[in-house]
Structures are given as C-alpha cells and as structure tokens.
Amino acid sequence: MILTVKILQTPSKECRIEVTASEPVISVKRMVARELDVPVHLQRLVFKGKTLADGQCLCDYNIGPGTKIHLVVRRPEFDADSLSPACLGRSTALWDKLQEVLHRHYEPGDAEIVLENFKKEFSSSVSSLSWDDIERLALSKMGASNNPSQAGPST
DSSP: OEEEEEESSSTTOEEEEEOOTTOBHHHHHHHHHHHHOOOGGGEEEEETTEEOOTTSBGGGGTOOTTOEEEEEEOOOOOTTOTTSHHHHTSOOHHHHHHHHHHHHHSOHHHHHHHHHHHHHHHHHHHHTOOHHHHHHHHHHHHHHHHOHHHHOOOO
16 A cells, blocks of 8 residues: 655655555655655654554554645654763663663574664663653652652551
C-alpha cells in the first residue's frame, strides 16, 4: 500500500512510500529518512493526533492504503550538550550496569550496538523535554516522597 508522509513544518514537502500493513514504524522512519533526508532520530510520525511508537506496526494504528501521516521534525540536539551520545558514553554506574546486563543476554558486539542505540534514544528523549516537563517530573517525585500516606508507617 502507498502512504503519504507530509512534513508539518514544511507544508509543500511530502513523499509517498510503499509499505505493508505489518510494517514496523521504525522501518517507515528509515524509508522517510531516505526520501526526505530527515534523520530517523529527529522524526516523530503522527497519525490522527497520536505519535506512532517505533516498536509498533502500522496495522496497530489501523493505517490503511492512501493514508496521510504527518512528520514532525524535532530540533537537532544542541552541541556540546552534556546529554550528547559522546558525553553519555563516559563511564557511569548506570551505563556500566546496563552493559553488564546486556552482555548476559547478547553477544558482545550486539550488546555494544544495543547500548549505543539506547544512549542515542535516551539522549533524544531527554533533550526533547521542556523545562516545564522537568519541573513537573521533579515535583511529582518530590510530592511522592513528601507524601506521608505513601511513605509507609512511621516508627
């Protein structure tokens, strides 16, 4: 089936791609990257107001032939950012532990690839948070720890 992918920020720019209903969203993003020259990690595909998750298939969203999907292009990460994959690659307890777990389940080369992809995805996700999002997260966590009803019985 043929889908139309339209960039929202550039109304005249769109492409048509041939896919199957069982096509994973990440594969669609790769096709869009080739057609529109937008890196996969900067893409957010939207259909009927819902962001399409990379791990899902088109059929999970009832996307059929002739459907138009919108592409929101994220702003690139700012350089020299402490969340860049290069900075995230430095040894930390989190990455060391994650690497240890991955090595138990994957071949060494595959574990490194999975870890690098995770770091990139993490970097992209965190860098797309606004200050309001960070404040809401912090307040919700502080509220949970300051709420005596959730802290358990006091001694």
